[in-house]
Structure formats: C-alpha cells, structure tokens
Amino acid sequence: MKRWLLAVLMALLVAAQKRIALTFDDAPRARGPFLTPEERTARIIAGLRKAKVRQAAFFVVPGNLAAPDGAGGEQRVAAYVAAGHVIANHSFSHPALKSMTADAYLADIDRAGDWLKGRRGLRRWYRFPFLDEGGTDNAKRDAVRAGLAARGLSNGYVTVDGSDWNIENLAAQARRAGTSIDMDALRDLYVKTHVESAEFAERLAEKALGRQPVQVMLLHETDLAAYWIADLVAALRAKGWTIATADAAYRDPIAKLHPDTPSAQGNLLEAIAWQKGVPAPRWYERNTLSIADSLFRARVLHETQ
Template sequence: MRSGLLRCGALALLCIAGFAQAAEPDRRIALTIDDLPWQRLGERAEPELDAQHAQLIAALKQTGVPVVGFVNEGKLEVNGQVQPARVQMLRDWLGTGFELGNHTFSHVSMHAVPLEQYEQDILRGEVILRPLLAENGQTLRWFRHPYLQAGRSPEARAELAAFLQRHNYRIAPVTVDNAEWIWAFAYDQVRDTETDPVAREKRLRQLRRGYVPYMLNKLDYYEQRSQELLGRLPAQVWLMHANALNADTVEELVAATRRRGYRFITLEAAMEDPAYLRPEGYNGGAGISWVQRWAMAEKMPKTFYQGEPVVPGWVMKLAGQESE
C-alpha cells in the first residue's frame, strides 16, 4: 500500500513538473541595431570612435547573437563627400557575419515630410548599401522606420508598404521598445564633459549598472503585455543603437537576457511568427512598440498600457532631455 502511494506521489510530481515545463513560454528574441555606422555621428566629436566601434563589433561577435544593423547613409558623408573610413565601418559589420538594412538616408521622420520625399530618402539610403551587400553575397531586404514613425493613417501605412514591396523591402517592426538612446546620450555627456578620471569612471559605472536592469525591466514589461494580449509569447524584436554605452554593456545585457530563458534568433525567424500579420491600430505621431499597436487594434483598455518602466530623472537630467 505504502509503495503504491509513493508511486502515485512520484507520478503526480512528474505530472506537475511536466505541466510547468509545458507552460514555460518559448522566449525568443531578435536583436537589431539602429543608426549605423554610429549614433549621433557628425553631431558631436567622438575621438574614441574607432576604438568604440571595434569594441561594439567584437562584443557582439563574442555573444554569438545574429544581428541586423540599420544604416543611415547620410552619416557616411562629410560635406557631401563619402568617407571611406565610415564605409569601412559597415564592411566591419558585414565581415563579422551581420546583415544590414535601410534606415533612410537622413533619418527623416515620415511625419515631417511628404510621403514622396520620404520614399526618395529611402532610395538615397541604398546607393552604397545595395552594392556593399552584393559584395558579400547578400541582398538588401530590411527597412526600419526612423523614430518608429510608421504613418498616421492606415492609408499612409498601406501606401508606404506598397512602395517598400515594389523595392523588395520588408518592414522590421519593434516589439521591445525602450529609451536606450537617453541612457546613451547621458553616457556620452559624461564622456565628453567630465575631466576628473575618477569621477568620470564612477558616473559611467553608475550609468552602466542602471542601464542593464532598465533594459531587462523593459523586456519583462513587453513580455507580460504580449502574453496578456495574445495569450502566448511571440518572437520579440529588440531595438538598440550603435553607441558607446552598448559597446561597454552589450555582452552583459545579452548574458542577462539568456539567463531569463531567451534564445536569440534571426530577424527573419522572428518575422515568421504569425503575430506580425496582425493589424495595427495606432494612427498617432509617436513611435511605439508593435505590441501596443496591436493592442490598439484590439481596443484594449487604458490599463493595458500602464506600468511601463521609465528612465530615472537623474539620467534624463544628465542626457539633457525633458521627456522620453
């Protein structure tokens, strides 16, 4: 009798363990890096650019994560002249095995110019990129909206989608959005202005220690909202930028993400998730996550959007930003 009870208990535990395993979501995420060859290139002096670029490339290679980087070709020029050293930065990405996509020539807002002008900026953004990819046996296929501004109406989105399709592009959405750029601006501000080496490193370390948990909190937030909306966890797409902050932290961030159970997959694999066929319901001017756009199409209540992590005030102040 006792052995029979023990067997039943063991079976129950196995059933419970099996159920828990079955209930565990399939955490998959694709990493994308915007504003190549470098964020804010041309807006500020960056004496450590070569070293920081090399560090970011090496760190990403070390992680073994597939990456699509999105290029603003305008940053390849100085006074209208293409700079071979900046084109080489793109070759470095390709040489590491990463893919490149179009982020428009000038990082123009879709909502700031007529659609025809916006489309011409997309075409200007592929003059160097297409042959560069061809040299590496690749074709240009990905497009990412600057500021994630994708159109104020279904008609505008449809018209742009038709243009992109004619030019063999696929839109690269973002589900895990964040204000990483504000942390990066604060990081650059300290690097640019703090002359005391001890104080400089102390503040940079403080930013690094705050940044990684912030990004993980954002990841958790969109995981929870995705499951609430869809009843499951879709393949996510993460947005980051090419900057000094990520050069110094991306290995730690990737490792921490893996500890949360995530597998890093290609952008192409992420786009196979049927969630990306869902309609968008957002017609505003801001750039927001596709999870939120899908939620608006479903007319989710305002409470759905609450609780999103925000950038701490001290980081906002360092970055010189009043709002996200």
Template sequence: MLALSPRLLLPPVLLAIILFAFWRPDNVASETMALPAPVAMSDKRIAFSFDDAPRGKGAFLEPDERPRLLIEALKTAGIEQAVFFVNPGRITAYDNDAADIAAYAKAGHLLANHTAHHLKLSAVSARKFLADIDAAALWLKDKPNYRPWFRFPFLDEGQKDKAKRDAVRTGLKKRGLMNAYVTVDASDWYMEEQAIAAAGSGRTMDWNALRDLYVESYVQSADFSDDLARRTLGRAPVQMILLHETDLAAMFVDDLAAALKADGWAIVTADEAYRDSIANMEPDVDFADGTRTQMLAAERHVGKRWYQRNDQKVAKKLFAERVLRD
C-alpha cells in the same frame, strides 16, 4: 534483491520491470520513488537589432573604435546574427564608415534599410520619404548580408496621418521591403544623450551604475513586452530588441545578453525573428508611432501598453540619481 537464476532467460523489458519492482535504495523508506518533475522549456526568444549605423560620436569611444568593440562584444555574447539598420546618407569619402559597415557584415551580421538620411515620416511627404528609402536601397542592394527589410526612423510611421502611413506601406510592398518591427525598447538613445551631455559638462559618471541601468532597463522592457504580447496575442512571438549603434552598446551589450539569458531568454537570429507571423501584421490604429506590440495592443484595446522608462522624465531622473556622482 530477488535472485535470478543465470539459466532463466527473460525478455529485457520484463527483466527491467521485475528488477524495478524489487529494487529499493537503502536510504529510502517510502514504497514509491519520487521522480524529478520535467523541466519546462522557455518560449522567451529575442533577437538583436541596431539602428542608425553609422552613428555620430558618443560620450566615450572614437567612432572607429566603437564598431570594433561592438563586433567583439557581440561575439563574446554569443549573438551570432544581429541586424544593423543603415543610413547610407551619413557615409562620406572622408571617414571609415563604409568599412565599418562592411565589418559588421563580414562578422556575420545583417544590413537593412533605415532611409538614407534618417528622415521622420510625420515631418516630410510620403513621396520624399520613399525617395530616401530608394537612395538607401541603391547603396545597400549589392552589399553582403543585405536583407530587404526597412525600419522607420524614430519608429514614426506617420503618427496620426493614416493616408501618409498607408501610402508608405503600399510603397514598401511595391519595393519588396518588409516593415521590420521592434517590440522591446528602453530608449538607449536617450541614455546616450544624457551620457554625452554629462561628459561635455565634465560631470563624473559611475561606469558600473551606467552599465547596470542600461542592462536592467532592457531586461525589464523585454519582460514587459513579453507580458504585453501574451495578453494581446495569446502567445509569445519572437521579440525584437531595438538598440542603437552607440558607445553604450559597444560597452555593455555582452552584459545585456548575459542578463537576458539569466532571465530565461534564448537569443535567436534576426532571420528567425522576422519569420514570426507578427512580422506581417499591420495594426490599424489612430497613431502609428511605437513598437509593433504596442500598436497591436492598442488595436485590440489591451491596456498597460507603455514601458515606464521610455518616459524621458523618468529616464532622466534615473540617470541623474544612479549614474551622476557630482
């Protein structure tokens, strides 16, 4: 190494340059050092939402046990803020559902509107549908952590009835409610139906296989929607995952979160998701039924819009092959 006299005082930057020019590690023969490549930051972001709270009895847990376990699982998963879309018409004086909903808010999660009675827009008038939204809003308006967001039950925005769709869109704007989009869906509600049917008929289910199917399906759906969004919008918006307040969520959401993180996803808050500009897009397509990404892709004539496991025939076959053991 170059010997420098202690009397020679050099500017620190120049001294660093000289030292770097003459220093070599003993075990490196080449004249140039290989510097590590910069690590690319992932732009894959996802938030969590749960529909149909409070939900009826599932296959495994008691109704009051589910919220407690789900809150614990969200904490374990590091999901600081999810949003629960509530159907207040299901709450009665004979259950603990109101307290369970309050527990979600107390744990830091958000509450939003899903109609009072989980109506399907294509099956009722726009007037009746908006009245049911108002009934839910009346119950929700003073609750802690309420957000003026609305999600269509069944993701049904009127299907092919554009007049009805537009009447409700106008009604939402007048009420100051945002259409709370989803982008990632793997039909957990149908997986739950299969589990309930199997339990009711005394079938044996493989718990680990059910967990793996649940987690795998949603990670695949997230990656599918990420690719679809990039092909449609030329960028990666914040994805919003659609889950339901089910036993499966309470049992497996922490495993799902861990798998998403391992796949390169950053979990963000629902507030951050709905600040993304995709939240204000209103696709004008011949159908209004499905995720925001699917409808935008249809509007822009982008192909390969449907995640395969949302086909109930495919989902039923997978459940039978992988979960049932007798």
C-alpha cells in the same frame, strides 16, 4: 505518444519560449561620448562574439557617411557583415515621415536602397526612423506601406525598446559638462533598462497575442552597446531569454500584422495591444523621458533632489 499530440506539445513549447533578436539602428553612427567610431565597431563585434550572438541586424543610414567623422563608415558596415551579422535599410537621411510627403519619403528610402544594393548581408527590411509611420495621418501611412510592398521591403519593426539613445545622450551631456559619471552605475542602468523592457514585452505579448513571438529589441550603435552588449546578453539569458537571429524574428507570424491604430507611431507590439483594447500600460515606462532622465541623474550622476 501519438504524432499529432507530440506536434501540438512541441508547438506549445515553442510558443512559450522567450526568444529575442538584437537589432542596432543608425549605423554607422558618429563619434560618441567615450569611443571613436572605429573603436566602437570593434568592441560591438567583439562583444557579440563573446556573447555567442550568431546574428544581429544593423539598420543602416548611408547619409551618416557625410558627417565630419563619417570616413571609414562603409568599412565599418562591412565589418559587421564579415562578422556574420546582417544589414538593412533605415533610410538615407533619417527623416520623420510626419514631416514630409509620402513621395519624398519613399525617394529617401530609394536613395538608401541604391547605396545598399548588392552588398553582402543585405536583408529586405525597412525600419522607420523614430518608429514614425506618419502619426495620425493614415493616408500617408498607407501610401508608404504600399510603397514598401512595391519595393519588396517589409517592416523592420521592433517589440522591445529601452530608449538607449537617450541614455547615451545623457552620458554625452554629462561628459561635455565635465560631470563625474559612475560607469558601473551606467552599465547597470543600461543593462537593467533593456532587460526590464524585454520582460515587459513578454507580459504584453501574452495579453495581446496569447503567445510569445520572437521579440525584436531596438538598440542603437552606441558606445554603451560597445561597452556592455555582452553583459546585456548575459542578463537576458539569466532571465530565461534565448538570443534568436533577426532572420528568425522576422519570420514570426507577427511580421504579417499591420495594426490600424489611432497613432501609428511606436513599436508593433504596442500597436497590436492598442488595437485589441489591452488596457494601459502598453508602453515600457522608461521610454517616458522624464522618468528615464530622473533615473539617470539619481543613479549615474548621484544627484539628489
């Protein structure tokens, strides 16, 4: 076979692969509904090791260290790095860009950068809290994009989102209320929601890009991840997904795209689809909280209407 033809076939094969990187927001998080922060970190590290995930990324909010149970947070972040994972900037205080000026927002990023500077495993990525690039304020969005570029930071975007933070919040509410939680059903809801979200993103990428980028899954450093990250990885692999490193994901050409859409909030793949005129749905349905909440009540709490 001619060398050029082999190269083309190999490129097509790579483009068709289902590859996905795992990323976790808000580390180090406060205590959750089931575990202490230390227990959660130990379980997440063990789960990723069991699942043979070579590298995940943890987006750090240093301001969380000031929380009442924030003691030990610095050591927990270091433990993720010692286990082979990487860290990146998620702001100091987790603000919404739409609620403040660009200058104040960039100052908050710098404050987090000062804490992160010189730490092992650090990558030059920044993830917007709430995936909020400023809503419809394009001037603010562009000012922050320019500020990130001046600081050598690139967008730590996501393409796959299952709103796991909401599932955890619902579990915490049920726990506080003394409501019985079906833990097997909670596991199934957590795993299936994220697998379905990845499958949705695969289909959307074909429509918006005509190829498969290395997808980036948004998770949070939750108790649910601590319990079931290995189960989630196994379910993804059963659907044909290969777990990629975050480094590989952010080398994908999609990382250079900066869509100009009527609203800059949301994941990158959604914004690209919107810009290119891909018809709805461009948003995985369980990110609509009314749908997700109803599923949780029916499947996990076994409530009847």
